[in-house]
Amino acid sequence: MMETTLVILKPSSIQRALAGKILSRFEQKGLRIAGLKMMMLDENLLREHYAHLVDRPFFPSLILSMTATPVIVAAISGVEAVQTVRQMTGATNSRKALPGTIRGDFSMSGQENVIHASDSPENAAIELARFFCPEELYDYSLISTPSLYAPDELTR
């Protein structure tokens, strides 16, 4: 199934000048950039986005970390893009993330783990709506599509 997922290049990736390299990984994989912008997150938005963590002791530190610089939000599309991007992201604790994953290759921390990626198609839809207006998501198709997928993979 063709899906779109939300990726956030966190302040840790902006500070470490990794934004281009990380976006490039998604492009090289054959995923399509459907939306891209820089924005400053605020505490209200983060309390929604990280609602499952508001009561954790590290939450104030997470807010400071996520508001340290602007972030780059990306809408990334492809067949089964949600799971594919999660796999490319790696485990939350970057020290446990496998080599070859973005966190495994670029970071050392549980908090400063360079990117966010949606964890399910349901959450991807909610998170895309949280960070993008509909007109910021572009429904073009890559000219390389026939070299990226077999026809039956695009119709399932």
Ligand code: IDP
């Ligand atoms: P995920 O980003 O891999 O989906 P979540 O459990 O949803 O992981 O946590 C969201 C973010 O909160 C993590 O990416 C990380 O930045 C931060 N975080 C999660 N657990 C910890 C922790 O134990 N210590 C510090 N930061 C954490």
Ligand code: MG
């Ligand atoms: Mg999560």
